[in-house]
Amino acid sequence: MLARNVMDKNFHSLGPGLSITDAVKMFKSAGIAENKKIFGMMVMDSKDRLVGMISMYDILLFIQPKHIRILGEMEDLPAEPLFEGILNRVNNVRVEDLMTTDLIIVGPDTHLIMVMDIMIQKHIRRLPVVENNKVIGIVYRSDLFYHFMETMVDQ
Amino acid sequence: MPIFKDRSVLTGITVRQAMQRAFIRMPLAAPIFLCVRQMIKSKVDIVLVDNDQGEPEGVVSKTDIMGAFYAGLPQETCLGDIMMGPVQICWTDEPIEQTLDAMKQSCIHQIYAGVPSERKVLGILSYIDIVGLLYRYCRQCRKSHRYARGPEKENLPRLRAKEVMTTQVMVCKKTDTLYQVMDILSIRKLKAIPIVDEAGLPLGIISKTDLVLAFVHGISPDSPAEDIMNSPVASCGPDVLLSHVILKMFVTDIQHLFVLDSYLERIQGVVSLSDAARFRSGTCRACNASRAFD
Numbered sequence: 001m002l003a004r005n006v007m008d009k010n011f012h013s014l015g016p017g018l019s020i021t022d023a024v025k026m027f028k029s030a031g032i033a034e035n036k037k038i039f040g041m042m043v044m045d046s047k048d049r050l051v052g053m054i055s056m057y058d059i060l061l062f063i064q065p066k067h068i069r070i071l072g073e074m075e076d077l078p079a080e081p082l083f084e085g086i087l088n089r090v091n092n093v094r095v096e097d098l099m100t101t102d103l104i105i106v107g108p109d110t111h112l113i114m115v116m117d118i119m120i121q122k123h124i125r126r127l128p129v130v131e132n133n134k135v136i137g138i139v140y141r142s143d144l145f146y147h148f149m150e151t152m153v154d155q
Numbered sequence: 156m157p158i159f160k161d162r163s164v165l166t167g168i169t170v171r172q173a174m175q176r177a178f179i180r181m182p183l184a185a186p187i188f189l190c191v192r193q194m195i196k197s198k199v200d201i202v203l204v205d206n207d208q209g210e211p212e213g214v215v216s217k218t219d220i221m222g223a224f225y226a227g228l229p230q231e232t233c234l235g236d237i238m239m240g241p242v243q244i245c246w247t248d249e250p251i252e253q254t255l256d257a258m259k260q261s262c263i264h265q266i267y268a269g270v271p272s273e274r275k276v277l278g279i280l281s282y283i284d285i286v287g288l289l290y291r292y293c294r295q296c297r298k299s300h301r302y303a304r305g306p307e308k309e310n311l312p313r314l315r316a317k318e319v320m321t322t323q324v325m326v327c328k329k330t331d332t333l334y335q336v337m338d339i340l341s342i343r344k345l346k347a348i349p350i351v352d353e354a355g356l357p358l359g360i361i362s363k364t365d366l367v368l369a370f371v372h373g374i375s376p377d378s379p380a381e382d383i384m385n386s387p388v389a390s391c392g393p394d395v396l397l398s399h400v401i402l403k404m405f406v407t408d409i410q411h412l413f414v415l416d417s418y419l420e421r422i423q424g425v426v427s428l429s430d431a432a433r434f435r436s437g438t439c440r441a442c443n444a445s446r447a448f449d
Contacts, residue, residue, distance in 0.1 A: 088385060092368050097195045097371075
């Protein structure tokens with residue numbers, strides 16, 4: 001019941017200098033390669049060191065209008081022509097600008113109960129597993145969930 | 156009972172009711188690149204800088220960071236070296252019109268609100284919040300175009316982009332260096348500038364946001380403007396309703412919309428969201444704001 005038992009060793013990563021547009025393409029291609037939806041990825045520099053994490057949520061937060069509360073009150077918001085250009089703002093923005101840098105990581109020998117506790121307390125969906133300063137895997141919340149549920153069903 | 160001499164849409168509203176409670180504060184020792192990252196993520200233009208006791212010591216704006224870029228400072232420079240102080244704080248319970256006058260006098264677009272005597276900051280008020288307030292107010296006004304019926308609706312005068320735009324628009328050439336772009340932005344106190352080709356047709360825009368991003372991405376200030384410009388230019392035709400212009404700016408989070416000529420080729424003028432806060436005058440009956448925001 002350790003992190004190494006449920007972690008996914010096939011993980012994908014992004015470079016910090018990548019543009020957001022390219023990052024979104026990588027999300028898609030990684031999802032196809034893994035045959036599951038990828039909602040977040042690790043960001044690694046040229047020396048394979050973990051420097052951050054970026055999730056779809058970070059990108060969504062960035063493209064949503066800042067004054068959304070004013071718009072939220074309007075039922076008759078005209079849909080189409082206004083939204084053109086809303087995505088232009090990602091042109092000059094890179095992964096390193098939006099990624100989270102306060103990372104929480106676990107070791108391969110961290111107990112799964114601890115992993116679960118971290119995920120719940122900190123609202124985290126994926127946790128990098130690091131050994132000797134090197135990323136060796138990633139624990140997804142869904143994998144953790146199925147691991148616990150299947151153990152329960154088997155009993 | 157309070158007696159108001161001049162009644163306007165904003166009379167009786169205090170700063171507390173309009174301010175945003177979320178703002179970003181960082182310590183004196185934080186490096187510029189972290190500050191830029193925080194600004195981009197939270198879409199803010201200014202960051203409050205705290206001293207070791209957690210009291211506000213100064214403010215760092217995108218303009219200050221652009222200054223550091225211009226001066227060739229490293230992006231690891233700490234905020235304490237480039238911030239402006241002391242912080243101007245207004246009282247959260249003062250009438251909003253008084254605060255607007257104070258902001259106009261000090262030529263600032265945003266002001267921190269809190270308890271000035273205790274150097275405590277509780278929120279931030281910007282021109283855009285005021286525009287938002289007017290927008291919501293006027294959409295509910297029964298005298299507005301939205302509620303008018305029949306011939307009255309047709310005859311109600313409504314402001315269009317060409318009537319409110321500023322016609323003097325500064326531009327930069329695509330071959331100008333970022334140094335030249337920053338020169339014009341700081342001398343003219345602009346937030347963004349269109350970049351044009353040899354024939355004077357608009358190609359893109361460079362805002363202070365693009366410049367602070369260029370700084371942390373390690374782009375040289377000698378690079379040509381076309382390297383970092385954002386295209387296409389956010390623009391509209393001259394006859395577009397002002398209400399539509401403002402809505403577009405809210406939805407796409409931009410503060411300037413450039414007005415093109417009727418062939419949609421050349422820039423004729425610019426409408427800025429901060430300027431829209433000027434429409435605060437007028438009573439409900441003869442409401443300028445209503446005409447502006449339907």
